[in-house]
Amino acid sequence: MGRTALIRVKPRRYKKGDIIRVDSVIMHPMYNGIIKDKKTGKPIPPHYITDVEVYYGDQLVTKINVNASVSANPYFSFNLKVDKEAPLKMVWKDNKGEVTEKTIKIKPH
Amino acid sequence: MNRRKFLKTVAISGAVVAVSPSLVNLKAEAKGEGLKKRSLEEAMKDVLKGKKPVESDKVKLIAPSIAENGAVVPIKVNVAEPIENVKAIHIFAEKNPDPWTVSVNLTPQNGKAYFATRIRLAKTMDVIAVAELKDGSMIMAKKAIKVTIGGCG
Numbered sequence: 001m002g003r004t005a006l007i008r009v010k011p012r013r014y015k016k017g018d019i020i021r022v023d024s025v026i027m028h029p030m031y032n033g034i035i036k037d038k039k040t041g042k043p044i045p046p047h048y049i050t051d052v053e054v055y056y057g058d059q060l061v062t063k064i065n066v067n068a069s070v071s072a073n074p075y076f077s078f079n080l081k082v083d084k085e086a087p088l089k090m091v092w093k094d095n096k097g098e099v100t101e102k103t104i105k106i107k108p109h
Numbered sequence: 110m111n112r113r114k115f116l117k118t119v120a121i122s123g124a125v126v127a128v129s130p131s132l133v134n135l136k137a138e139a140k141g142e143g144l145k146k147r148s149l150e151e152a153m154k155d156v157l158k159g160k161k162p163v164e165s166d167k168v169k170l171i172a173p174s175i176a177e178n179g180a181v182v183p184i185k186v187n188v189a190e191p192i193e194n195v196k197a198i199h200i201f202a203e204k205n206p207d208p209w210t211v212s213v214n215l216t217p218q219n220g221k222a223y224f225a226t227r228i229r230l231a232k233t234m235d236v237i238a239v240a241e242l243k244d245g246s247m248i249m250a251k252k253a254i255k256v257t258i259g260g261c262g
Binding site: 019021032033034046056059060061062063064065066067068069070071072074075076077078079080081 | 144180181182202205206207209210211212213214215216217218219220221223224225226227228229260
């Protein structure tokens with residue numbers, strides 16, 4: 001399942017119908033093919049996240065297309081309208097085919 | 110004769126095995142080729158499908174005016190339009206090797222047209238946020254960011 005990822009929701013308590021903020025971070029070097037290895041002096045081959053998908057229940061809520069010029073350990077933040085109790089799943093895909101998934105529960109009070 | 114044949118087949122299969130992984134590698138590299146070098150006009154044409162964005166107050170781009178470290182520049186975009194009208198948000202960094210940085214496709218389930226991330230900037234430049242509306246028009250906001258240390262290696 002790959003890399004360490006984190007999803008956090010703000011505020012912590014919310015009701016049905018509220019709009020909450022979802023913050024996400026994944027540990028990834030995001031090599032863009034320009035940065036050089038300090039020991040060998042050769043450029044590090046590109047290795048970066050290209051797609052992020054967010055599912056709320058089974059519905060695809062947000063799709064993020066990413067280029068290599070996003071910072072290392074990419075942080076994405078967006079809003080979500082809570083209208084049901086369902087899992088929120090994020091899927092990160094990188095250009096080498098690595099897939100990382102993380103699911104949290106959305107539970108309106 | 111048998112031995113000769115055997116050796117031949119071994120040699121051929123060995124060659125095939127040796128070649129195929131390198132082929133696979135080549136394909137993988139072509140898929141994730143890293144940063145393409147292109148100008149802002151070219152990148153905008155590709156991403157926005159030839160449409161020209163118009164500057165508007167409705168798009169709010171929140172970013173520091175001086176970024177000490179170009180490797181991590183926080184960018185926040187707010188669009189003052191109902192979420193049903195906003196289809197996507199694109200972020201461009203004018204003088205990066207590849208100006209296109211990130212695109213977000215939003216749905217009404219998002220509730221509000223908001224997106225935040227952290228990007229790399231090679232040097233002092235303008236950052237542009239473009240909101241793609243449902244009727245196909247594009248609105249944008251621009252902000253100049255001073256970078257003390259570039260973030261592209």
